[in-house]
Amino acid sequence: MIEPLARRLQILSLSLLALQLLGSDWQSPLCWGSLTLVVMASLKVRNAHRPADLRRGLLAQLIALGVLAGLNPNLGPGLVQAATGLVLVAGLLAQESGGAGNLRQMLSRSGQLLVVCLPLLVLLFLFIPRLGPLWPQAELGRARTGLSEQLDPGSIAQLALDPSPALRISPAQEQDLPPADQRYWRVRVLDRFDGQRWRAGASQGPAQAWAPPAPAPPGAAQQLWLVEPSPLSALPWDGSGVPLNPQITSTAKGELLGPWQTQERRSYGLAASNQPPAWQRQPPARSDLNFAAGSNPQLEALAEGWRQQLPPAQRLAAAQALFQGQPFRYTLQPPPLGEVAPLDRFLFGSRAGFCEHFASAFTDLMRAAGLPARVVVGYQGGSWVPRNLWGRGYLEVLQQDAHAWSEVWLADQGWVRIDPTAWVAPARIRAGLRSGLAGQWADLGLLRQGLPWLRPLARSWTNLDLAWSQLLNYDQASQDELMQRWLGPLRSWQGMVLVVGLALALTLAVGILSLLRPSPRPDQQRRRLDRSLSRLARFQLVPQPGETLPAFCQRAAAQVPELAASLKHLQSSYERLRFAPRGTPRDQERALSRDLGAADRELAAASRRVKRRPVERPQPPEPR
Amino acid sequence: MGSLQQVLAQINGVLLGKSDQVRLAVACLLAGGHLLIEDVPGVGKTTLAEALARSFGLAFRRVHFTSDLLPADLSGLRLFDQQLGQFRFEPGPLFSQVLLADEINRASPRCQSALLEAMAAGRVSVDGTSHELPKPFCVIATQNGLDQAGTSPLPESQLDRFAMRLSLGFPPRQAEAALLSGKSTPLNGLTAVITAGELEELQQQASRVACEPPLLDYVLDLLAASRQGGVATGTPLSPRAGWGLVAAAKAWALLEDRSYVVPADVQAVFPAVAEHRLDGGRPAQEPGGYSRQLLAAVEAIR
Known part of the structure; x- marks a missing residue:
C-alpha cells in the first residue's frame, strides 16, 4: 500500500x-x-x-x-x-x-530524471512563445521597497532599515560612476503639496509634447541597470543616460518609464550622454509654486520675508544658512510631528528628522519664497562591489539607501538639485547611511559588512544571482531577436523547430535514461523474456501453462530448427540471469543482462530469416 | 561431479533401463530424505535399495517387515546383563546408516509408527532414553501395491516423512533382454564409489545450491495450487512437502552440475516428491495423476 x-x-x-x-x-x-x-x-x-x-x-x-x-x-x-x-x-x-x-537511491534516481529533463527545459525556455500577463498586476501586492508614491514626513516616527538590494548598476568600469556624493539615482518626482504630504502630480507623461530622447550615440559607455521588484512604475536612473531599449521613455519631469506592467526584476541598459538632459530645461508649471498657503504659517512667514528682501539665489543661501545654523539633527527616530502644521513643528520645534523631513521642509520654504521647487525621491549612494570570477563589478544600492531631495528652478540654470540633508548630515551623503547615523546603528547589517571572510562569498552569490536574473529576463523581445538571428526571416520555422527539438530532446532523455538504467529488476527480466518469446508467436509457438522454458525451447527448436541455437542461448542466458545466486558482482550481472539482450537480437534475426511456412498445430506440453 | 556420475553409472549397470528412477533415488539420498519404492514384486525394488546403499558405502541393515514384527525388533532392547549386573541397551537394526525396510506395508501400524521418530528426528527413544542414530541415516523402504494380499496402508503421517516415492515399473524390452542374458552386474559385485563422509559433504553441497526468489515463488505457487482445490487435487501439500521439494530440487540441480535451481528441476522431482502425499496412499486413476495436473496448472516460466 x-x-x-x-x-x-x-x-x-x-x-x-x-x-x-x-x-x-x-x-x-x-x-x-x-x-x-x-x-x-x-x-x-x-x-x-x-x-x-x-x-x-x-x-x-x-x-x-x-x-x-x-x-x-x-x-x-x-x-x-x-x-x-x-x-x-x-x-x-x-x-x-x-x-x-533506500532514500539515497531514490534521491539519486530522482536527480537523474530531473537531469534528463534539462534539454527539454532549455528547449521550452527558448522556443515557447511568451505570454504577457493575463491581468494587470499593478495592484497585485506591493514589493518590499524603500520608496513610495507619496511622502508624508509628519506621519513617520520610525523608519525601518531594509538592507536588501534595490538596484545594481554595472558600468563598464568604476571610473564611469560619479563621485560618491554625486550618486543620486532619481525615480519619482513629487510636485503636488497639500500642506502635509507630497504626491506626484498628474503625469506630464511622454504623451505631452515631449520629444523622445536622442538615440544613444554609438560607442558611448553603457551601463547595465538591474532593478529589484518595486511597486513604482518609474525606473531609477541617473537623470542623463539614454535608454538602449526604445520602449523606455522619459517624462518631462525627468522620470524614466518602462513598458512593463508587472512587478518583476528588470534590467535595462543606459548609454552615457554628454548632452544636458531635456527635463532639466523644462519650464516649471504653476503648480510648482503651490505651497498650500496657511498650512504651515510660521514657515510661510519666514519665506515671505526672504521673498521680499532677497533675489532668488540669495533665498537659497538663506535657507542653507538656516539649516546649517540651527541645531538640526539627523535621526531615523524623529519625534512625531502631528497633523497640524507639521513642517512648522519640525523647522522650529524638534529639528530632528531624516531626508524626507529636510527635503519637504526645504521645498515648502522655497515655494513659499517664490521659487518653483519639487521633491525628488530615489536612491542615493551605493557601495562598489568589485568584479570577481563570475561577473563585472557593480554598484549595489540597497533599499535603505532610499533618499529624498529637492529640485529648485533657477531661471538661468534650469532645475538644480539641492539636497538639504547634505547640509545637516554631510557624512550621510558622502559615505552612506551608517556614517550619517554615527554609532546609532552599530549592529546594522553585521552579516553583510561585519564578517570579512563572508564578504567574498556574499559577493559571489550576488553575482550569480545577477547572472541568473539576466537569464530570466529573456522575454518575447529577446526571443524574437534570437529567432530572427537563428532562423532569419522565416519565422514560421519556429513551430517546426519546436516540434523537431521536442522530439530530439525526448529521444535524448530516453537515451540517457536507458544508459543510466541499472541492471533490470526481476520483473523487468521477465518482461524481456516475454518480449523475446513473443517473437515466436508467428510460428504459433506459445508457452503452455506448466511448460518450462527449456521444454518450450526444445519444442520450438523441434518445430523451427533454424532457431535452435539462438533459443539455446536465450534459455541459458535467461536462466543464469534469473536463477543464479545474487551477490554476484554488479558488472557480472550487467554482462548477463547484456547477454540476454544479445540472445534476444539473435533470436529476432534468426526468426526474420525463417520464411513463413505452414506449421502444424502445437502439441500440448508433456511435463515430466 | 565425476563421482556422482560414477554412482549413477554403477547403479544403472545393476538396474537396467531405469535411469530416471535411479537418478531420482540418488537425488533423494543427496537431499537427505527417506525413499519409498513401491511396485509389484519382482521388478527390482530391493535391488535398487541395496545398490544405493552399497554404492554410497553406507552400513546397511535389512529388515523384512512382517505382520508380527514388534517395535523392539527395530529399535533394540534393554537386556539384563548378568555379568555386569545391570541393564544394557542392545541396539536394533535401526542403528545403521541405511535401513532397508522390505515390504514395509506388511507390518502393523504400531510397528510402522516406531519408525516415525527415527525418520523425523534421527533418534530412537527406548524406555525413556533417547539414542542418537548414526549419521547419515536414511530409510529405504519398499512396499507392494495396496492391492496385494496381506498389506495395510501406511498412515499419512508416515507417508509424509518419505521424501520421495518411486515406482519402478516393468523394464523396457531391450533392458529386459539384457537382464535375461545376464548382462547386468551382480549386486554383491558392487563396491563403494563414495564414502559415507563424502556423502555427507555432498549433502551439504546440495543444501547450498542457490534457490532464488523467482524459483521459490514457483514452489509456493505449486503448494498454493495444491491447497486451493481448483484443480482436482488430493490431500493438500504440507510445509514439510514444500521443504522436501526444494531440497530434492537442489539435489537434482547438483546432479545436473548446476549451482542454482531452475523450474525444470522442480518439475523433474515434483511427481516423486508430491504424488504420494497428494494421493494419501490411494493412487489416482492414472499414475502420477495429481502432480501432473498441478504442474500443468501452474505457470512454469518464471
Missing part, C-alpha cells in the same frame, strides 16, 4: 513548500492559492490509504511548486524549488517502486 519512505519524503517536500510560502509575498493572491494547495496536499498525504491518494497529493504539490516558482524566480528560491522538486519526484519513485530502494 503506502510506502513509509514515500510518506516521509512527501512530508519533507511539504515542509519545504511551507518554508517557501513563509518567504513569499502574501499580498499576491497566487500565494494564497498555493497555500490552499499545500494545505490540501498535507491533508491528502496525512489521510492517504491508497497509492492514488499519495499521487494526488503529489500533483497538488507540484502545481503549488510551479506557482511558487512563478512568484519567486530568483536564484536562491530557485535552488530551494529545485530541491523540492527532487524530493517530490523521489517520493513518487519510492511509492511506485514498491519500497525497493
